[in-house]
Amino acid sequence: MVQIRKAVEKDLPRLVEIFRVSRQQLLPFLPILYTREQDFAHLKDLMGRGEVYAGVLAEKLVGFLVRIDHWVAHLYVHPDMIAQGVGQALLDHAKTKSSKLELWCFEENQRARAFYEAQGFKLVRTTEGDNEEGLPDRLYRWVRD
Template identity: 35%
Template structure:
């Protein structure tokens, strides 16, 4: 099925929020700090800020990426959309026109860490999680365009 990437619209907040909230529900190591409604409201704010690109298949939002400047805040896919190259398409869209991207990934999210490393991100720091809402150890990754 064809994937279309496009800027998120306000009406996408529900689908984007459900993908984000679903991630917390499907991973035992991830604390569920917010309700589904709070996740939707948070995603609505990111959309209003112009940070969000969605991946759409068959008219349905199946993933999203939120980038503010050079900082990747979120990259999540619905379970059915994983392992199809959609995350790569979203990440490549963020890399286009930028010289650098930075992001944090939870150490427990080993599949995400491997994904970012495969796409040229390099680990530059680790933390004990004291500075994130979830209080989970994380890794700071940086990608820089090769000149």
Template identity: 35%
Template sequence: MWHVPQMAAILWDFGRRTPWLPRVRPYRTDLRVMTRITRAGWVRVLHDARGPAAFIARDGARIHALYVHPRAQGRGLGRTLLDDAKHAAPRLELWVAEANREARAFYDAQGFAEGQRSDGTGNDERLPDIQMIWQDERCAP
């Protein structure tokens, strides 16, 4: 639980650096949600010499969050977290903001394919988003 504030800081840093992403929740709410999902066992955190550097929040096949601290980007931490999730589940899905071109390219490079699109009514930010799906080829019908 000690890493929850550092995870939140990674999330908030992304929000500050992303002009198209509106701030829709109070910081306290983010901390409560991070605490809850950590207690539920959904979170895996990778550390570097300076502390938490990346985290994934996954409930079964559903990835709710994957963030890498700016100081650690480009070192394969996001790919490592995603590979771990792929080994744990034969199918993964997530929703990514349509405007988040970098994340979309990352997931595409990791073998995810577009499932469907929405107008954003199902997410807190009300931004159009895209469902991305990965299916283990060994388990595909």
């Protein structure tokens, strides 16, 4: 049973670990642009600007979602813990906080695309690489009925 709680500053090292290992293993097409220290600073900054929810399974923090207003800035689950309902539980929680959610997803990220589409997100538009990585991506939107 996945539990959701607000992430706090002392969770940051674990959030950075999940962020980096999830990108390396599940999004291997992404260039590594930042160091661990830079990722730490980035997530700390986001924690100050929005809300970060932690997904906890068997008392271990295994995934997180960053929400800034109606934007899902990040959603990552540890690769060893995917397909166990953690991503969905985090997204369901974010859906209770906003009547609309939007997010960017890389074209190549088939797993996440299928996941978001199964969670009711609709494609709004695509870009040919209008992001730091220079890779094609897609804007998705969910609106509460």
